[in-house]
Amino acid sequence: MMTSTSLVYLIALPLAGSAILLLAGRRSDKWGHLLATALSASSFFVGLYQLSLMVGRTNSDRPVTQKLFEWISVGTFKIDASLMLDQLSICFVLLITGVGTLIHIYSISYMSHDPDRRRFFAFLNLFIAAMLLLVLGDSYLNLYVGWEGVGLASYLLIGFWNQKPAYATASKKAFVMNRIGDMGLSFAIMIAFATMGTVSFSGVKEAAGHTSTAALTGIGIMLLVAATGKSAQFPLQAWLGDAMAGPTPVSALIHAATMVTAGVYLITRSNFIFDAAPTAQLLVVIVGAITLMFGALIGTAKDDIKKALAASTMSQIGYMILGAGLGPVGYAFAIMHLLTHGFFKAGMFLGAGSVMHGMNDEVNMRKYGALRKFMPITFATFGLGYLAILGVPPFAGFYSKDMIIETAFNSGGAKGIILGCVTLLGAGITAFYMTRVMILTFTGKSRWDEEAHPHESPWLMWLPMAILAIGSVTSGYLLSHGDTLVNWLSPLFVNHGERAELLSPVVVSGLALAMVAIGVAIAFVKYSRNEVAAVAPTDVSIFTTIARQDLLQDRFNEAVFMQPGQALTAVLVKTDEAVIDGAVRGVGRIALGSGSALRGIQTGFVRSYAALILIGAVALIAAIWVVTQ
C-alpha cells in the first residue's frame, strides 16, 4: 500500500487548534474562533489535496497509509499509531472537514454573544480531530481512540451550558450510553485479537477468511452494539433527543451530519466481517428497520423543532444502517445516503438554529408560524433541505433513499418484502412529520410571544446554510450519476453477482413518491386546514402521548436499569459497612470480649490463685496418668 506523509496534518491541525485555545485560555478570546475556523478549513483543503492525489491513481493504489510510531507492542499485540486513507475514509474526511468548517463559520456569529465562545470552538476543533482519527485509524484500536474521542467531544459540547442541571444530565446520559456501545467495540476487539491475533483492518480482512463463522458473528454483533451506541440506534437511541441540549451548531455537526453516522462507517468498514456473518448482518438490518420506524414515530409528535429533527436523524440513520445491513450492494447506498443526509440535515439544523436565533431561542414550534415572511433565506434553505429529505426528485434524498428502498425490496424473499414495506412506510411518515415541521414553523398564522421579534440571521449564518442547501440539491445527482460513488467505493467491497430484481427502480420510485404524497397530504389536512394550538393539546390519543414521551424509552431505561442499579448501589454501600467491615470489627470485639471475660479469673483472692495452681497440677497429673496408661 502506498504511504503518505501528509495524512497526519488532517488530524494535527484541528488538534493543535483545540490545544492552543484551551491552554491559551481567555487570552485567545479575541482570535480563538478565527484560528479554529482557519485550521478546520485548512484541514479540509488537505483533504481535497488528498482527494486530488487519490483520483489521480488507479483503483488499487488509491489507499495510502502513514505510520507515525509504534503505539502499543506487547507480545503479539502490536498496534502502530498509523493512519489509512482510502476511498471510504476520504468521503468522511471531506464531509467532516467540509460541513465542519461551514459550521465553524456559522458558529462565529451564532455564538458571538456567548462569553465562552472560545471554549466552544476549542471543543469543535477537538471533535473534528477525533472524528478524523476515527475514520483514518488503520486498526480497530486506533478507531477506538477516535470513537471515544468524539464521545468526549460530544459530551463536552452537549454539556456546553452545563450550568443548567438538565443539560449536564443530558451530557452525562449521552456519555454513559455511548460507553455501553464502546464496551461492545472493545469486546469486538478482544474477540478479534483472541481469534485472529490482529486488530488492524487489513489483518482482520485477511484472517476473516479462515475464521469460524461463530467468531465472526460474535465480532459482528459486538460491532453492531458499538454502532447502536454511537449512532443512536435501537436499543441505545435514548440519548440523542436529550443531546439537543447542546448549541444548535453542535446538533447540526455532531448529532446530524457526522458523529452519529460513525456507526454506519464502522459497519461499512467491517464489511468483510458482516459479509461472512449472515446472522450479524440480519441483526443489523433489523436494528436499522426498527430504528427508522422508531425515530419516525417520535418525530410525528415532537413540538420542539430540534427534537423533531433529532428524531428524523435517528430514523434516517436507521435507513443507512439498514442499507449497510443489506450487504455489498447496500454499503455504497448507505454511504451515499449518509453523505446527502449530511448536507440536508445539517442544513435544516442550521435553519432551525437560525429560526431560534430570530425567536430568542424559542424551540417550541407551536410558538412559531408564518416565519416565511420574516426569514426568507432560512425558509428557502430549510425548504430545500425539506424537499431533499422527502426524496422529491431531483433533490439529494431522492437518489440516496430510493436506492436503499429499492435494495431493501430486492434483498430477496420475505425479508425483502418486509424491509421494503418498512422503508416505504418510513418514507411516508418522514414526509408527514417534516411537512408538519415546515407548516408549523413557516406557514400559517404567527403564534409567537409578544417579545419575539423574528428577523433574518446575519450572512455569516445564512451563507453556510445556503452552501449546504446547494449540497442538498445537487449532491444526490452528482454522487449517483453514472454510479460515481458506487464505482468509487467498489474496490473495498467484495462484489457478489447482481440479485434478481423484485421491483424495477421506476416502480420503487413511484411507490416512494406515492407514500410521500400521502404523508404530505395528511400533514396538510391536519395542520394547515385547521388552527394549531399554541400549547400542545392534552386530549390526544394514547399513541400521541406515548410518541411524545419518545415511545417511553426513558421510562423503560429507568425502570429496568437505573432504579435497580441505584437500589443495588444503596444495598451494597450498606452491606459493605455492615457486613464486611462489620465482620472485621466483630473479630475485634470478640477478642476484646474474651479478654474482659478472662479477666474474671483474676479475682484478687490468693486462695483462688492457689486453686488455679492446684488445678494446673492436677491437670498435669491427669495428663501423666493418661500418658502412662
Place this chain on the structure above:
Amino acid sequence: MNWLTLLMVLPLIGSVALAVLPKENEKLVKQVALASTLVVMGATIAMAVGFQRDNIELQFVEKYAWIPSFGINYALGVDGLALVLILMSTILAPVVVLAGWNESQGGRWSVKTFYILILVLETMMIGVFAATDVFLFYVIFEAMLIPVYFLIGGYGSGERSAAAVKFLIYSLFGGLMMLASIIALYVMSGAQGGHTFDLAALSQLQMSSMTQNLLFLGFFIAFAIKAPLWPLHTWLPDAAESATPGTSVLLLGVLDKVGTFGMIRYCLTLFPDASKTFTPVILVLAVISIIYGAILAIGQRDLKRLIAFTSISHFGFITLGIFAMTSQGYSGAALYMFNHGFSTAALFLVGGWMISRRGSSTISDFGGLQRITPVMAWMFFLAGMSSLALPGMSSFVSEFLVLVGTFTRYPVHAVIATFGIVLAALYILIPVQKALHGPTTPGNENLSDLNLREKIAIAPVMAIIIVLGFYPAPLLNVINPAATHVIAQLGFSDPAPTSGGK
C-alpha cells in the same frame, strides 16, 4: 556505584537535615524537603538511564551480609518492573511535597515532623521495591507502616486515629501471616542446603504442594490486604478519608502497589504451582473487586472515599492482569501500577485542593466549580478521564492491555471486568456533574482557582498521563522483557489465535 543504596540514603540525609533545622522556620523546612525529593528524583532518572532494557537479569545489584547467622543479606536489585515502580515513587514524592505545601499545618505535630516522616517513608518506598532478600523486604514492608501510621493519625482529619489504627492492625495482621510463611521458607531452606533468604535461592526450594499452598496464602493475604482486594478492602476508604491528600497519594499510589508488586515478585516466583492452583479464586476476587469497587464508588457521598473505592476497582484490574498469565496481562498490570499512581495522584491532589478550599469533602457541597475555578475544574475533569481510562490517557493503554490479555485466556472474566468501564463512566461523571456543573451552590461563590505552585505541581502529572497515553513505548520496552521472562518461568506462553475453533 551503589545506585540503589544511594537512592535510599539521599532522603535519609534530607530528613536528618530537617531534624537539625529550627521548627519555627516552616518555609525553609518545606524547601529543604522539596529539594531533597527533587534530588532523589534526579538520581533515580539518572539511574534509569543506565538500565539495560533487554537484560532480564536483576540490575544495579548490591549484596552485603547483614545477619550472617540467619543467612540474611542486605541485597538490592531491580528488574524492569521494580525500576518503573521506583521511578513512579520518586517522581510522585516531590509532586506530593509541592502539592501539599500547606497540608502539614494543623497537624498534631510540627511541619518538620511531617516532612521527616515523608522522607523516611520515601527511603522505605525505594527499598521495598529494590529488596531482593525476602527478610529485608519483610522488614521494610512492616517498618513502612509506622511512618504512614503517624502521617494518617497525626496530620489527617476526622476520625484520623481510628482510621490509622484500622490501617495498622489490618496490615500487621497480613504481615504476620507473611512472617509465618517466611519462617517456614527459612526453615526449609535450612533443611535444603543452608539457611538463606535470597529470593532466587528460595524459589528453588522443593516443597509439597500442600505446604506451598499454605505458604502462598500467607504471602497472598498480606498482599491482598495491601493492594486492597475484596473483601479485605475496608481499611482503605477510612484511611483515605482521614489522611491528607498527599499521604493518600503515597498510600494508594505507592504503598498499595507493594501488594500487587509482591504478588508478582514473591507469590509468583516463590510458589509458581500454588499460584496456578489459586488463580481461579484470585481471578474471581479480582473481578468482584473491579465491579464492587466501582459500584461502591458510585454510591459514595464523600469525595475521598469515592476515590478510594475507584482505586479498589483499579487494583482489581491489576490483579486480574497479573494472574491472567499472559504477556499482555502482565505488562498491562505493570503499566497499570505506574499509571494508577499518577491518575490517583491527580484525583487526590486536585480533590484535596477542592476540599481544602471548600472546607468540606462532601460532593454535594460543591457545584458549578467550572464557572468559578475553571482551571481546577479542568484538572479534576482530566484526572477523572484518566481514571475512567479514556483513550489518549495512559490508563487506557494499561487497562486495555489487561483486558485483552485476560480475554485470550479467561474470556468470561474479561467480559465481566469490561462492564467496569461503563461503571467507571458513572463514578467519574456523577461527581463531575455534582461538583463542577450545574448552578453555583451557595458557599463556594468565591473559591480561588489554582495558584502557580499548584499548577506547577499538577502539570507534570497531567503531562505524564497524556504523553504516556499516546507514547507508552518507553515504559513498555522496560517492562516487556521482565513480563515475558516471568510468564515463561511459570511455564506459560501467550495463547495462539484460535480462529474461533475453525
Place this chain on the structure above:
Amino acid sequence: MTFTAPVLNYTLLSPILILLGGALIGVLVEAFVSKALRSIVQLSLTVGTLVLSLAQVWRIHNETSMSAAMGSVIIDGPAILLQASILIISIISIFLFADTDHFTALAAALPGSEEERHSLETGNQVTEVYPLTLFAISGMMLFPIASDLITLFVALEMLSLPLYLMAGLSRRRRLASQEAALKYFLLGAFSSAFFLFGMAYLYGYSASITYAGIRESVVGGSGNDVLLLIGIAFLSIGLLFKVGAVPFHAWSPDVYQGAPTPITGFMAAATKVAAFGAMLRIYYTVFANAQWSWTPLLSVIAIITMLFGSLVAIAQRDVKRMLAYSSIAHAGFLLAGVIALNKAGLEASIFYLFAYGVATVGAFAVVTLVRDSSGEVTDLNRWKGLGKRSPWVAATFAGFLLAFAGIPLTSGFIGKFSIFSAAYESGAKGVVFAGVLSSAIAAFFYIRVIVLMFFTDATQDGTSVQLPSALTRATLVISIAITIALGVYPAPLLNVISNLSTFIR
C-alpha cells in the same frame, strides 16, 4: 562412708561471691552509715558490686566448660551469657532505685502512722532494698548454673525470698504493696513446695541428685517412668510459676501492680532470665531424652499462655497490669524456645531473654516518670496526650511497645523471628501459629497505648511527666539504644551467642 573435703573453683564462683560480699557489706552499711550518706553509699556500693561481678564474668568467659564446686554448678557458655544478661539488666534497673521516692521510708512502720510520717520528715530512709536486691541477684546468678537439685532449690529460694520482701516496700499505696508481697510470698512458697516434691520424685527415680545422674537414668530409661513424670511435672510447676506461665501466672499481675515500679521492672526482667535459664538447662540437658513426655504438655501450656496473655492484656486499663499480661504472653513465646530443644532454640531464647529484659526495664522506667501529686499514674486513660506533653518520653515508650509487638527494626522482631523459626524447625508448627496469632492480638493493645499517647488529647488532671533524673535518663537511653541496635544490626550479639551457647552436660 567418708566425706571428702569439697573442692571449690573460686574463680568460676567469683561473680556470685562478689555479689554476696557486696550484699553483706550493704547490710553493714545499713546498720552503721549515717542516714544522710546511706542512700548514695548503698547505691554506689551496689552498682560497684554489680560492675565488678560483670567484669569477673567477662574474665572467666573463655575459661568455661568447667564444673565448679564438685559439679554442683556448671559454668559454660550459656551460663556466662545468662549471668552477663542478668547483671547488665540489674545494672540498668538499679539506677531506677536511686529515686527513693518509690520506697517506704520505714517498712516496719504502720501505713499512715505517726512513726512513718516522722521518718519521712527526718529523711530517715531505710535502704535495705539494695542488699536485698544483691541477694536476689546472686540467687538469680546461681539458678541457671546450678547442676544439682540442692543448689537449684537453694538458688530458687535465694532469689525468691528477697523479692517477696522487696515487693512490699512501696511508699505509696502501701496496703496494696503489702498485699502484693503476701500474695507473692504465699503463692511462691506454695509453688516451691511443688518444686521440692518434684525434686523428691526425681531423686527417687534416679537415685541421684545431680543433673548428670538424673540424665543418665533418663537416657538409660531404667526406673519407674511414673516417678520421672511426676518429678518433671512438679518441678516444672515451680519453674513455670517463676516465669508466670498460665495457669501458674495469677500472681504476676497483682505483684507487678502492687510492687514499687523499679522493683517490678527488675523482677520482670531479671527473674525471667534466671528462671528461663534454669529451665533451659534442665530441659535441654536433663530431660532432653524424655522429650516425648513433656513437649506436648509444654506446647499446650505455651499456646494457652500466649493467647491468654495477649487477650487479657487488651482489656487492661492499668499500665503496669498491661505490661504484666504482656510479660505473660512473652513467657509463652519463650516457652516456644524451650520446646524447640535445638541449638537455634537455645540461642534464640538467650537473645530473646536479653532483648526482652532490657526493653522491659526501659518500659517500667518510663512508668516511673508519669506522675501526679500523689505519685505514679498508672491508669492508662490518664496517659492521654503524653506525646504532646513530653514527646521524647512518649516516643521512647512507643519504641519499647513496638519492640514488645515485634515490629521490625526493633530487638523484639529479631527475637520473635529467631525463636519462632527455631520452634518451627523442631516441628512445633502449632506453637508457631499460635504465636503469630497472639502477636497479632498483642499488637492491638500496644498500638492502643500509642494511640492514647499520641492521638488523643490530654485530660487536665494534673498528670505530668517528671523530668527524668540523670540515672533514670541513663536507664532509658541505654535500654532504648540496645533495643534499637539489636533490631537494626543484631549480627554481633548473635555471633557471640552462637559461639558460646552449648550446654556442657
Place this chain on the structure above:
Amino acid sequence: MNAANYLYLSALLFTIGAVGVVVRRNAIVVFMCIELMLNAANLSFVTFSRINGDLNGQVIAFFTMVVAACEVVVGLAIIVTIYRSRRSASIDDASLLKR
C-alpha cells in the same frame, strides 16, 4: 515394712497441705499448710534415700528445713506487717489488686 507406704503417706500429707492452702482463710494456717507440704516432700526424700540407699535424700531434707526456716522468717514478717496494718490475718481481706 514396705517403704512405699511412706510415699503414700507423704503424698497424702502433701495433698492435705495443698487443699488446706486453698480452703483455709487465716494466713498463718495457710502458711502452716505450706510447711506441711514441704515436710511431706521431706518425708519422700527420706524415704527415697532409704530406698536408694544413699544419704543425699537426707541431706536435702536438712537443707529443706533450713530453707523452710528462712521462709518462716520472711513469711511471718510479711504476715505480721499485713496484720498490723489491716488488723486481720484473713488472706481474703487482702484483695485490693484484682482483674
